[in-house]
Amino acid sequence: MPVLFFSNSGLHGELLFSLISNSLPSNWEKSEIGKQRHCLQHYQAIVIDCWQIAMNSESNQFFSYLKNLNHPKTLLINFPSDISSHMAEKLKRKNFHLLCDATTNQENLIKKLGAAIQSADSALIEDLKNGLLLTKREQEILHQLTSGEPNSVIATRLHLSEHTVKNHMYNIFRKIGVRNRLQASNWAKLHLQAERI
Known part of the structure; x- marks a missing residue:
């Protein structure tokens, strides 16, 4: 970069x-x-x-x-x-x-x-390295997060419950060291490559 x-x-x-x-x-x-x-x-x-x-x-x-x-x-x-x-x-x-x-x-x-x-x-x-520690599902959810949609929309798109998406979000935030959705979205835009998603 x-x-x-x-x-x-x-x-x-x-x-x-x-x-x-x-x-x-x-x-x-x-x-x-x-x-x-x-x-x-x-x-x-x-x-x-x-x-x-x-x-x-x-x-x-x-x-x-x-x-x-x-x-x-x-x-x-x-x-x-x-x-x-x-x-x-x-x-x-x-x-x-x-x-x-x-x-x-x-x-x-x-x-x-x-x-x-x-x-x-x-x-x-x-x-x-932290990005590589994300599971495929966590990467999918993180990619969806960059669109700015709420958890309910992300859950519908990925055929998951809203509670499951919320749990994944918690794990993602912990793994990549961010505190909120905006920071996670910015992190994803910087570090997630399209081919990994």
């Missing part, structure tokens, strides 16, 4: 992307901040260059944009070193990883980013 690099348009973003993509052995794609918000689940990790926040008075607009991003592995680099602890906590609760602030040198940024992406690889492998 590729890694997506978000930055503002301009020379800084282009140079940083070139440095990172040439230094780290991943499949990289680049997009401007605010341009791509769909299909994020198809990326192994999202790297966001926050450098322009320190230079820009529109930081509230940028943080509002971040609140709308939803990906399990979002890495923030070059964020302002004076970011408030309140804002940092809000970002961490949204599953953002504050990796390197704007004072980090390029060598350390590359090292930290490489380690974080490698841990994303490890998490992806673990998720795939």
Whole structure:
């Protein structure tokens, strides 16, 4: 799976992307901040260059944009070193990883980013193993869950009782480490391959 690099348009973003993509052995794609918000689940990790926040008075607009991003592995680099602890906590609760602030040198940024992406690889492998632990029926139910239908509709489609579907859902949530239907659906979209279902 590729890694997506978000930055503002301009020379800084282009140079940083070139440095990172040439230094780290991943499949990289680049997009401007605010341009791509769909299909994020198809990326192994999202790297966001926050450098322009320190230079820009529109930081509230940028943080509002971040609140709308939803990906399990979002890495923030070059964020302002004076970011408030309140804002940092809000970002961490949204599953953002504050990796390197704007004072980090390029060598350390590359090292930290490489380690974080490698841990994303490890998490992806673990998720795939968890997916393989699902029974064929659990995979079918999880696939049906991605349609957004309630348990009663899923039960009818698969010729099961609603109670059986509910029990399977409980086991699926436990196996893949999620807490609700939305997280399970997102997990399925990321990790279940059509040929396994």
